[in-house]
Amino acid sequence: MNFDYSDEQKFLKEEARKFLAAKCGADRVRAVLEGDHAYDAELWREVAAQGWLGAAIPEAHGGLGLGHVELCAIAEELGRACAPIPFASTVYFVAEALMRFGSEAQQAKWLPKIAAGEVIGAFATSEGPGPVGAVKTRVTGGKLTGTKIPVTDGDVADLIVALADDGLYLVERGEGVVAEALSTLDPTRSAAKLTFTDAPAERLGDEGGHTAMQAVFDRAAVLLAFEQLGGADRCLEMAKDYALQRHAFGRVIAGYQAIKHKLADIYVKNEVARSNAYYGAWALNSGAAELPLAAAIARVAASEAFWFAAKENIQTHGGVGFTWEYDCHLFYRRSRQLALVAGAPAEWRERLVGQLETRNAA
Amino acid sequence: MDFEDTPEEAEYRAKARTWLENNVAAHERERFPDPLTRARAWQARKTEAGYACITWPKEWGGGGGTPIQSVIFGQEEAKFPSVQAGYFTIGLGMCVPTVMGFADDATKQRFVRPAVRGDEIWSQLFSEPAGGSDVAAIRTRAVRDGDDWIVNGQKVWTSGAHYSDYGIVLVRTNTEVPKHKGLTMFWIDLKSPGIDIRPIHQMSGKSDFNEVYFSDVRVPDAQRLGPVDGGWKVALFTLMNERLAVGGATGVGPADILKLARELPGSDGPLLHDRAFRERLADWWVLAEGLRNTRMRAITALSRGQTPGPESSIGKIIAANQLQQIGNAAIEAEGQFGIIDDPDLAPMKGAFHDAVMWAPGLRIAGGTDEILKNIIAERVLGLPGEIRTDKDVAFKDLPAGG
Structure with missing residues (x-):
């Protein structure tokens, strides 16, 4: 029976705690809460340098290739520190979506950039109050149109995984994507309304929406x-x-x-x-x-x-x-x-x- | 992070499983006059194979094994309902370890092996009408008379006293000093003259516990466990094991009410389709899984040769309250019919009703919800102890009531 962190995982967790105690005190959280920035860019760079963004990403795609339990240990410490960075959107949602549904080419293109901290991700599903039900967002001829609200980190995301009526799509920031920042209960994490108008979209996996x-x-x-x-x-x-x-x-x-x-x-x-x-x-x-x-x-x-x-x-x-x-x-x-x-x-x-x-x- | 045995654990489990398959079958072929005789025979069979008191030294009749082996055997044995019995839990879990910790060699030679084999059963006699949560407030008196002590008083909530042979009893030997400092522990023969064992009529109508009355019971000083007036430390040693012995609740759980909800009519289709019911069912499931997974963490600590942490102290609080809520939710879900506890009419032969009537006891036994929360607050979180106005007062000067 081995239903606990291993000694190595405990060591990683302790190191993460020390690192965040030094780099992510309450003053850093407050700076995002009270300031104009969507997230703490310096902390983001430092976290990337630690390799945490790629903890569960295979080495072949630029990650550390550790495993999900190691990522869980890091997540626990990020939660304890109330870290004001787009870690969850980028790693738990977008990197996981790519690893679960991405083609080899999609993974090879995006995962190394995520692991390096060069790309921020956002997972766009909700279109209004209540559970995500019938989705109005549609894709025709490789162009995605619809509105997603709220999208955590949508205002700073480089790569959006968006839910359309027939499945998931990858959309890059830029052409056909307009982000408007939203006021939320937790300003230490940013959120946006994303309006897609014929945004170039690439299918991610073939599962239904x-x-x-x-x-x-x-x-x-x-x-x-x-x-x-x-x-x-x-x-x-x-x-x-x-x-x-x-x-x-x-x-x-x-x-x-x-x-x-x-x-x-x-x-x-x-x-x-x-x-x-x-x-x-x-x-x-x-x-x-x-x-x-x-x-x-x-x-x-x-x-x-x-x-x-x-x-x-x-x-x-x-x-x-x-x-x-x-x-x-x-x-x-x-x-x-x-x-x-x-x-x-x-x-x-x-x-x-x-x-x-x-x-x-x- | 997994549930896999180490190679050594897997080997032990396989051996235990084979032994159980063979021996449960042989045991089931034998005929016994009553459940106690049946339980004794199974205990003796385990003792011969080294599967009784697995962590105890072989010289005392134990298995000479490790805590994780004890857990593994327990998990495998639990798969055979026909050999489940609780007769020896308190004796072997609390009383005999106390005897082993504090008695002289001759006493240990005389009593430990027969207890392991199930030939003799032990009871724990601590609680009294005047001392439940506050065990040190007990009033049963022992007065020195030559080489003996004369004991007078009353114990309550003694599990199994009516089928037990011996017991360990905490008594007051000095009233001139503060309450913790005037207690002494003895082992006693429950067949001694002057001991009267009466069943307690519980609110459920059943009788699982006893009151034990002492009228001029003569106990030799040689039966003392630990020093005169030094019984509190001995009692703490015994109680350390209590929550392990009381531990997990048995009775109805989330899976039972899920099954019921498939069949019971709700406001619109079966109860299981009712949104409010589904939310509650989810919460019960989360707690039940929380308990199961917490046990897995404790077993992991044992597997690594560590002592399980304080997380195991949460078990009884959750289990007892969960039992009460699920039992009650089930009877309320039955509407007017829910008042009927006749096993021929009620669902699951009245198991939900039994839960409602047993859970209040479980929330009290072996540490009330409130005492357990104090323990978590003080021993786990390091918060201050309660203010004790009786700390420096001689026992005889304490206000007595209720």
């Missing part, structure tokens, strides 16, 4: 779960540290059972999320048939854990937790971004039960 989208979501869900887990762990730490030094009624508030039990509740949810994220990592890394179910389990647990930890962290802080100056809201905002980016928790609960039904029927 929703099947292909869901296959990408399943892979991304596992990786996002690790980011959410890292964020939830950080919230628990913040709440604990604050409660241990804040005095009220003559003693530290960490001694009150109302606070102790609240933090214990966060801990329980985080451990459930961790165990289920590991299960997702196993399924993703081994190519198991259970991936759709494991991804749903990991995502529901992680979304719940991060939301709970982020909101109760603010509550534990009391009034100061509600101020702009304290960092609690950075994680509260990020918990919303990560919970919605690949479809809301309710959609994943539905998908989970759907998987149970098909599994039992089979």
Whole structure:
């Protein structure tokens, strides 16, 4: 039984934590929150130099060829640091879509550039409120037309994987693509409305639209779960540290059972999320048939854990937790971004039960 | 990140599986007058093959194996429902390890092997009406009389006392000092004169536990485990093993209510098509998988020769609450019919109703939800302990009530 990170993976994770502690403090997150930049370009270059963008990309395509568990370890640390970079869009969605559906030529063209940090990706599926249903975006004669809103990192993406009614397409920024930045709950991650008008598009894989989208979501869900887990762990730490030094009624508030039990509740949810994220990592890394179910389990647990930890962290802080100056809201905002980016928790609960039904029927 | 055995583990598992297939079959061919005799015979069979108390030294009747071997055998044995029985769990999980830790050689020679074989069963007598979560508040008194002690008082929630032979009992030997400092541990013969064992009538109507009354019970000083007034440390040693022994809940789970929901009518088609039900089912499934995968992490630690981390402490909180919620969701889903617990009429022979009536006990046994959260907060997260107003007060001066 080996249901944990290996020693080498733990080492990688520790190194990633040290690196991000040095390069991605709260000041860097705030600089994006309060500034005009869509992401932290310097951090992006440094992360690329570490090779993290290509952790799971094969060496033949310019990556490190490590594996998905290593990528999960990095994701956990990026979540803990609340990193303000387009890592998820580029790596979890676009690189994964290319590795899952791309032709050899498409992979050879794009994966090395992604691994090197030369190309930012975005995954464009939503066209309005509610789950992604009937898609209006169409492709005729290799030209894609439609509107996608919101597209995380759509304003800075060089390569867009867009969902049309008949499948996924690769669209490069430029001809026929107009991006308008959107105001969102989490300004540390940018988002845009993308309008495509006869944009040159190249088919990615031959799966039908929703099947292909869901296959990408399943892979991304596992990786996002690790980011959410890292964020939830950080919230628990913040709440604990604050409660241990804040005095009220003559003693530290960490001694009150109302606070102790609240933090214990966060801990329980985080451990459930961790165990289920590991299960997702196993399924993703081994190519198991259970991936759709494991991804749903990991995502529901992680979304719940991060939301709970982020909101109760603010509550534990009391009034100061509600101020702009304290960092609690950075994680509260990020918990919303990560919970919605690949479809809301309710959609994943539905998908989970759907998987149970098909599994039992089979 | 995988669920694979190491080559050594795989070899051990294969051997265990073969042994189980052969021996369960042989065991099932034998006839026994009652379930206890049947369980004893299976335990003896395991002992001879080194599969009882796998981690204990061979000289004490154990298997001389590793914790991961014990887990592997447990996983394989669990596939054979006909040999599942709980008679020896508390004795071998908590009591006999305490005897091994604190008794003299002659006592260990006399008692350990018969307990491993299942010939003799042990009970744990700690809880009292005045001390449940606060075990150190117990009031059962032992007073020195020559080479003996005279014990008077009452224990509660003693599992299996009615079929047990021996027990370990925590008593108060000094009331002039603070509560933790006046306790002493003894082993006792449950057939001693003056011991009266009565079943507790639980809210469910069943009786799984006992009250044990002590009236001038004479216990030789030679049966003392640890120093006079030094019983608290001995009790902590025993309780370290408790949550492992109580551990996983049995009973209905998400798969059972999924099956039920396929058949039960909802507002529009089967209940399984109901959106609100599906959301709850997903959450139950996530928690059940969370528990299963957390166990896998604990087993991984054992496999690597490490001690499982505090993550295993979350198990009982989740399992007990989940059992209560799933049981209740099922009966509510049955509408007016849900009140019927007749096994001939209720789904799954009333298993959901049993869950509703058993779960309140599981949320209390072996550490209440609240005590477990304190343990997580204090021992895992390092938050301060509770303020104890009784810490420096002699036991006799403590306010007593309820």
